[in-house]
Amino acid sequence: MTHANPYAPAPVRIERITIENDKRDLKTFELVFLDPAHEEAFVHTPGQFAELSVLGAGECPIGLASSPTETGSLLFTVKRTGMVTNALHRMREGRVIGVRGPLGNAFPINRMKGKHLVIVGGGFAFTTLRALIQYVLHEGHRSDYGDVTVVYGARNPGELLYKGELAAWRARDDVAAHITVDAGDESWTGHEGFVPTVLGDVAPSAENAMMVICGPPAMVKFTLPVAAQLGFAPADTILSLEMRMKCGIGKCGRCNIGHRYVCIDGPVFTLEDLSTLPAEF
Amino acid sequence: MSHRTLDKTKLAACLERLATSYRLIAPVVDRTGTAFSSIEEVGAVCLDGRNTTLSVKDVAFPQTEVLLTFRGDEASVSPDDPPETVLFGARPCDTRGLTLLDRLFGANEIDDPYYGRRRERLAVVSLACNEAGPSCFCTSVGGAPGDATGADVLASDLGNTFLFRAVTERGADLLSKLDEFTEGADEEAVSRADALAEGAAKQMARVTVPRDPQGLMDTFDSEVWDELALGCLGCGACTYSCPTCHCFDITDESHRGVGRRVRSWDTCAFLLFTRHSSGHNPRPVKSARLRQRILHKFAYCPENLGDAFCVGCGRCVTVCPTGLDLRRILGRLDEAVSPSGKEVTSQ
Numbered sequence: 001m002t003h004a005n006p007y008a009p010a011p012v013r014i015e016r017i018t019i020e021n022d023k024r025d026l027k028t029f030e031l032v033f034l035d036p037a038h039e040e041a042f043v044h045t046p047g048q049f050a051e052l053s054v055l056g057a058g059e060c061p062i063g064l065a066s067s068p069t070e071t072g073s074l075l076f077t078v079k080r081t082g083m084v085t086n087a088l089h090r091m092r093e094g095r096v097i098g099v100r101g102p103l104g105n106a107f108p109i110n111r112m113k114g115k116h117l118v119i120v121g122g123g124f125a126f127t128t129l130r131a132l133i134q135y136v137l138h139e140g141h142r143s144d145y146g147d148v149t150v151v152y153g154a155r156n157p158g159e160l161l162y163k164g165e166l167a168a169w170r171a172r173d174d175v176a177a178h179i180t181v182d183a184g185d186e187s188w189t190g191h192e193g194f195v196p197t198v199l200g201d202v203a204p205s206a207e208n209a210m211m212v213i214c215g216p217p218a219m220v221k222f223t224l225p226v227a228a229q230l231g232f233a234p235a236d237t238i239l240s241l242e243m244r245m246k247c248g249i250g251k252c253g254r255c256n257i258g259h260r261y262v263c264i265d266g267p268v269f270t271l272e273d274l275s276t277l278p279a280e281f
Numbered sequence: 282m283s284h285r286t287l288d289k290t291k292l293a294a295c296l297e298r299l300a301t302s303y304r305l306i307a308p309v310v311d312r313t314g315t316a317f318s319s320i321e322e323v324g325a326v327c328l329d330g331r332n333t334t335l336s337v338k339d340v341a342f343p344q345t346e347v348l349l350t351f352r353g354d355e356a357s358v359s360p361d362d363p364p365e366t367v368l369f370g371a372r373p374c375d376t377r378g379l380t381l382l383d384r385l386f387g388a389n390e391i392d393d394p395y396y397g398r399r400r401e402r403l404a405v406v407s408l409a410c411n412e413a414g415p416s417c418f419c420t421s422v423g424g425a426p427g428d429a430t431g432a433d434v435l436a437s438d439l440g441n442t443f444l445f446r447a448v449t450e451r452g453a454d455l456l457s458k459l460d461e462f463t464e465g466a467d468e469e470a471v472s473r474a475d476a477l478a479e480g481a482a483k484q485m486a487r488v489t490v491p492r493d494p495q496g497l498m499d500t501f502d503s504e505v506w507d508e509l510a511l512g513c514l515g516c517g518a519c520t521y522s523c524p525t526c527h528c529f530d531i532t533d534e535s536h537r538g539v540g541r542r543v544r545s546w547d548t549c550a551f552l553l554f555t556r557h558s559s560g561h562n563p564r565p566v567k568s569a570r571l572r573q574r575i576l577h578k579f580a581y582c583p584e585n586l587g588d589a590f591c592v593g594c595g596r597c598v599t600v601c602p603t604g605l606d607l608r609r610i611l612g613r614l615d616e617a618v619s620p621s622g623k624e625v626t627s628q
Contacts, residue, residue, distance in 0.1 A: 004392075004394070005358055005360065005394050006391055006393070006394075007348045007349070007358070007394075007395075007531075007542075007544075008349065008356075008358040009356065011354070011356070053356075055351040055353075055354060055356055055533065055535070055540070055542075056351070056533050056535035056538065056540055057533060058531070058532060058533045058542075059531065060558075081558040081559060082558030085558070095354065096354040096355075097354070098356065217561070242557065243555070243557075243563070244554075244555050244556060244557050244558075246529065246530055246531045246547075247529070247531065249389070249391045250388060250389050250391065251385060251386060251388075251391075251393060251527070251529070252528060252529045252530070252531070252547070253527060253528030253529070253547075253549065253577065254528065254547075254554065254555065255555075256573075256577070256581060257563075258498070258576075258580075258581065259494075259580065259581035259584040259585050264389055278498070278501045278502075280563050280564065280569065281563050
């Protein structure tokens with residue numbers, strides 16, 4: 001009898017490492033599968049995550065920053081924090097690590113069709129939102145969605161992720177990208193202020209629209225009332241959660257909120273879903 | 282299905298036969314009391330004790346197991362190839378616990394190959410209880426001293442003989458291999474066995490178990506958890522001894538680039554269990570962790586897997602260093618859920 005082994009990481013080569021911020025504790029790893037069969041089997045949707053495996057250090061769950069429309073490699077933006085992420089940050093291009101996934105549910109890209117999208121991100125939680133934006137703006141999908149408004153903020157200009165893409169989005173006329181920093185420098189020409197404030201100023205209409213929010217807990221806390229005030233219903237307000245995880249497949253009992261597991265029932269929840277669960281996250 | 286009896290003078294020969302064809306696992310006396318162990322010398326098998334100190338879950342879900350080995354950047358992933366195994370003398374509560382773990386490890390169409398392979402090759406001979414232990418409460422959580430759930434063969438101790446009842450095809454097959462040691466059983470043996478199990482059932486006090494997951498969820502923000510947690514040290518002994526607690530950790534062990542990734546039992550009783558690398562912890566206090574253990578068993582598992590993850594073996598009651606008794610916790614919660622229940626439970 002055969003069993004597919006959900007604990008087996010697929011080997012990937014670190015093709016390219018991009019240092020994302022001035023503090024150098026955020027790096028984007030571009031990974032390429034060694035085995036084409038693994039690459040073919042890895043079919044993901046924006047919002048999903050994977051376990052990155054560094055043999056000897058362990059595994060940790062990281063959101064997929066690349067859209068499935070970006071073929072040939074996977075992107076993961078990793079903050080240096082614990083054992084595995086420190087090990088990753090010590091690695092050079094060319095090294096082989098492992099990927100286990102894709103895991104979890106995804107942003108409701110089908111339910112979003114025909115709707116205007118408001119995408120709100122803060123800090124390094126912007127990663128899966130990058131995947132979503134790249135997906136929606138892709139020429140094969142752009143016409144499926146209405147207006148796209150992005151509000152993204154970081155502490156200072158040096159902490160903004162994906163500076164190349166941000167510039168590209170600002171240059172397009174089919175996406176309104178509002179980039180803000182808590183405190184700008186002399187060269188900064190974008191918004192200055194916290195994400196919830198900028199969102200309130202931009203005031204996108206909730207009419208036939210959905211909002212997706214990913215950010216640090218304080219940002220999410222102050223963004224939710226703004227979303228409600230703008231008229232976004234809890235069922236149309238989408239959040240992505242983080243939890244300490246091990247297996248990623250609903251067995252190890254670690255990432256539950258009430259009876260739901262962030263690894264298989266999430267990480268994406270509507271505000272309506274979350275209101276039925278205990279506030280234990 | 283077949284019913285056979287075995288004269289106890291032939292037990293050793295019978296076990297010897299099993300041990301030559303299978304890996305035989307049965308209770309033996311050890312420093313903890315009794316424990317399930319792989320049997321080399323059948324004389325060591327001890328079937329007259331009550332429950333073993335640790336449950337049988339280790340047979341299918343070991344306390345520590347290797348998920349993969351590695352050398353440098355190269356991993357070698359192959360679940361081990363467990364031999365066909367007979368688990369002899371598991372108590373019905375423990376066997377039922379295995380059927381609950383089956384649901385978890387096969388849930389959501391994701392089969393756990395490590396657990397699955399061991400389980401596929403495991404035949405279980407349950408031994409009915411003729412006597413209840415002081416902390417037993419299987420009858421309050423859907424079990425019974427003569428429960429055959431999950432067993433391939435149900436054995437009963439009739440004094441000078443054992444009665445073996447085949448429950449599954451695999452069990453009938455197993456019994457047929459022992460025909461030279463056993464004899465056909467009559468109805469009298471069967472009714473004696475059933476009467477003994479019923480006698481054991483009558484020795485157990487009834488425990489009030491809140492049945493409504495939603496009702497239990499209503500206690501989530503109740504102060505009852507702070508009160509109950511006063512008696513909890515957070516040591517996790519309850520979860521390690523539990524036949525259905527299944528939370529695990531995955532960690533790497535390596536030396537100079539050579540090592541292994543292991544899975545080991547973990548427990549929601551520990552502070553670090555849910556602590557993020559950022560330092561944030563969704564369950565920063567002991568009461569939240571005790572609440573997790575109880576609600577996981579009695580609210581979340583019924584919701585996700587169809588039944589409470591408690592088989593009433595009473596081990597957590599016995600091992601708790603402060604005597605924090607699950608039966609009392611459940612009674613207290615029942616009061617909290619239905620204030621009128623107070624009169625019933627205080628009788």
